[in-house]
Amino acid sequence: MGIYFLLLVVGLCWGQYNPNTLPKRTSIVHLFEWRWQDIAQECERYLAPNGFGGVQISPPNENVIITDPQRPWWERYQPVSYKLCTRSGNETEFRDMVTRCNNVGVHIYVDAVINHMCGANAGAGDHATCGSYFNSKTEDFPAVPYSSWDFNDQKCKSRSGNIENYHDISQVRDCRLASLLDLALEKEYVRSRIAGYLNQLVAIGVAGFRIDAAKHMWPADVKAILDKLEDLNTQWFPAGTKPFIYQEVIDLGGEPITGSQYFGNGRVTEFKYGAKLGTVLRKWDGEKMAYLKPVAMTGFVNIAGVKSGTWLSSVMWWMASLSPTGGTMAAIKWLLAVVTKASSSSIMMTGL
Numbered sequence: 001m002g003i004y005f006l007l008l009v010v011g012l013c014w015g016q017y018n019p020n021t022l023p024k025r026t027s028i029v030h031l032f033e034w035r036w037q038d039i040a041q042e043c044e045r046y047l048a049p050n051g052f053g054g055v056q057i058s059p060p061n062e063n064v065i066i067t068d069p070q071r072p073w074w075e076r077y078q079p080v081s082y083k084l085c086t087r088s089g090n091e092t093e094f095r096d097m098v099t100r101c102n103n104v105g106v107h108i109y110v111d112a113v114i115n116h117m118c119g120a121n122a123g124a125g126d127h128a129t130c131g132s133y134f135n136s137k138t139e140d141f142p143a144v145p146y147s148s149w150d151f152n153d154q155k156c157k158s159r160s161g162n163i164e165n166y167h168d169i170s171q172v173r174d175c176r177l178a179s180l181l182d183l184a185l186e187k188e189y190v191r192s193r194i195a196g197y198l199n200q201l202v203a204i205g206v207a208g209f210r211i212d213a214a215k216h217m218w219p220a221d222v223k224a225i226l227d228k229l230e231d232l233n234t235q236w237f238p239a240g241t242k243p244f245i246y247q248e249v250i251d252l253g254g255e256p257i258t259g260s261q262y263f264g265n266g267r268v269t270e271f272k273y274g275a276k277l278g279t280v281l282r283k284w285d286g287e288k289m290a291y292l293k294p295v296a297m298t299g300f301v302n303i304a305g306v307k308s309g310t311w312l313s314s315v316m317w318w319m320a321s322l323s324p325t326g327g328t329m330a331a332i333k334w335l336l337a338v339v340t341k342a343s344s345s346s347i348m349m350t351g352l
């Protein structure tokens with residue numbers, strides 16, 4: 001046990017696994033589709049006074065405007081350029097939000113959409129949130145710029161050009177996800193454009209990135225981009241601090257691509273956790289809501305199959321009471337990792 005705990009402590013010091021939140025601040029809230037001005041106010045009047053550590057924001061870069069259906073949430077996952085203007089706000093407002101939130105100790109985590117650009121059927125014109133011209137048919141995005149050379153059409157081997165079979169690793173990573181134009185991330189040019197975008201955000205003062213659709217990128221390509229990232233802005237972070245990285249890998253089991261393939265790059269969001277919680281809420285497998293009581297901490301252990309009052313929950317309370325400040329979450333993660341046989345770096349808990 002001692003060895004495992006030591007490894008966890010070392011792991012937490014390792015840049016890209018460290019959430020870069022202030023001490024005692026263990027929760028990051030996801031303010032999906034909020035405006036930058038509203039988030040800045042929320043940091044000052046609610047999140048900071050109540051001890052929140054950070055905010056995950058919607059993608060801040062220019063996206064295609066979709067009108068059928070009318071402006072859906074998913075248009076924000078269809079980039080047109082890396083200019084910072086969306087319906088959440090423009091670059092001036094973005095910088096103001098990052099500064100004001102950081103100044104009250106609440107850090108900003110950017111949802112980074114880097115696997116693809118817009119859908120193949122998005123058309124041609126300037127119907128984008130910054131007004132940039134693009135042509136999805138010829139794969140022309142002059143505001144970056146990207147041309148057809150920068151996409152994976154030659155590499156993808158599926159009949160339609162889309163992902164058809166999730167048991168074919170190459171298809172999942174080289175073909176189009178639901179028609180989204182798939183960037184050629186093995187190209188140095190493409191990697192540099194993406195790193196340039198992320199580094200602009202780092203310079204402004206963001207603390208890390210949620211890597212959207214990481215499952216659809218080769219882990220080594222993601223690493224090559226992360227290797228180009230600068231350290232965080234020293235106005236708010238210690239010198240030499242790396243951006244926090246957490247990757248979206250939807251792994252519910254049964255597919256050849258697993259979350260663990262991405263542990264080398266940073267953390268991975270655990271989709272099995274939501275599935276387990278759903279089992280409890282639906283009272284499947286003999287689970288009960290009562291097992292979530294009396295506090296969230298035992299709730300997590302119960303979800304992993306351990307009921308309160310057992311030796312394991314006692315050990316957890318004991319570890320939590322021994323842990324230094326901020327160690328409670330580390331103790332929970334460690335125990336959850338042991339119980340579920342997952343790597344502790346794969347376990348990410350937000351909103352507790």
Ligand SMILES: *[C@@H]1O[C@H](CO)[C@@H](O)[C@H](O)[C@H]1NC(C)=O
Pocket residue numbers: 090091092093
């Ligand atoms: C950004 O948005 C604000 C608020 O709408 C506006 O006052 C400002 O002029 C905009 N700045 C730029 C550079 O467009």
